[in-house]
Amino acid sequence: MAARANPQPHTGLLVFQPVRRRQCAECRRGPLPLLVLEDGIPRCLDCADLGHLVFLPRGDTALTRRSREESTLSAVVVRFNRRKSRYERQGVLVEEGALARAEERCLADAEARRRRRARDARRRAAQDALFAQAFAGEILRLLPGCPPGRARAIAAHASERGSGRVGRSAAGRALTERAVLSAVVASVRHLDTPYDRLLMSGVPRHEARRRITPLVEAVLREWEQAGLDAAG
Numbered sequence: 259m260a261a262r263a264n265p266q267p268h269t270g271l272l273v274f275q276p277v278r279r280r281q282c283a284e285c286r287r288g289p290l291p292l293l294v295l296e297d298g299i300p301r302c303l304d305c306a307d308l309g310h311l312v313f314l315p316r317g318d319t320a321l322t323r324r325s326r327e328e329s330t331l332s333a334v335v336v337r338f339n340r341r342k343s344r345y346e347r348q349g350v351l352v353e354e355g356a357l358a359r360a361e362e363r364c365l366a367d368a369e370a371r372r373r374r375r376a377r378d379a380r381r382r383a384a385q386d387a388l389f390a391q392a393f394a395g396e397i398l399r400l401l402p403g404c405p406p407g408r409a410r411a412i413a414a415h416a417s418e419r420g421s422g423r424v425g426r427s428a429a430g431r432a433l434t435e436r437a438v439l440s441a442v443v444a445s446v447r448h449l450d451t452p453y454d455r456l457l458m459s460g461v462p463r464h465e466a467r468r469r470i471t472p473l474v475e476a477v478l479r480e481w482e483q484a485g486l487d488a489a490g
Contacts, residue, residue, distance in 0.1 A: 272333060273292050275292060292313070311354075313350075324359075329357075333351040334350055334351075389425075397412060400482070403483065404481045412442055446473075451473040453470045
């Protein structure tokens with residue numbers, strides 16, 4: 259590698275990955291996978307007193323940062339990109355013990371994050387269960403004749419986290435009558451009418467909805483009337 263003057267600014271020691279075969283000017287070993295330039299003269303890591311360091315490729319920012327924090331001696335490894343005409347960072351050289359300690363710190367953090375994710379998942383699941391229960395309760399209040407199991411299934415489907423369904427909307431979270439009935443209508447449309455078969459047979463969506471509207475309304479009236487009959 260022909261040495262390029264003034265590679266990218268850096269702090270600490272700089273080690274090069276040569277782009278062509280180079281030999282150590284001191285011990286004559288080569289080709290060198292890594293080298294240090296001292297006054298433009300290439301030396302291998304052993305001759306530059308860096309042979310005891312281990313290479314950590316770029317990619318894991320936290321591990322790299324902690325390895326350098328733990329290492330008394332470290333160096334940045336760069337390689338010249340001919341296409342971009344600039345040096346690019348490839349990784350770092352650090353003490354082996356420092357890398358091991360950094361890995362332990364990262365593993366401890368990963369375990370802490372795993373436990374936090376588990377706690378958050380349990381909290382969200384509890385919140386979702388309470389909301390689905392409230393949603394089902396609102397369905398039964400509006401349509402007392404709706405089978406309780408069906409109401410729970412509609413609520414669970416409509417309020418599934420990340421689904422983008424009506425139960426996750428602002429109106430759904432507020433349990434507005436329109437949002438709750440919208441979820442019920444969607445369920446009735448797919449489960450109690452030939453809507454899906456119409457779509458599969460090529461009927462346009464709006465036309466399919468028009469055709470099954472009387473069936474949907476009949477189911478809703480039945481579920482609503484059941485409550486009125488019970489009250490009477």
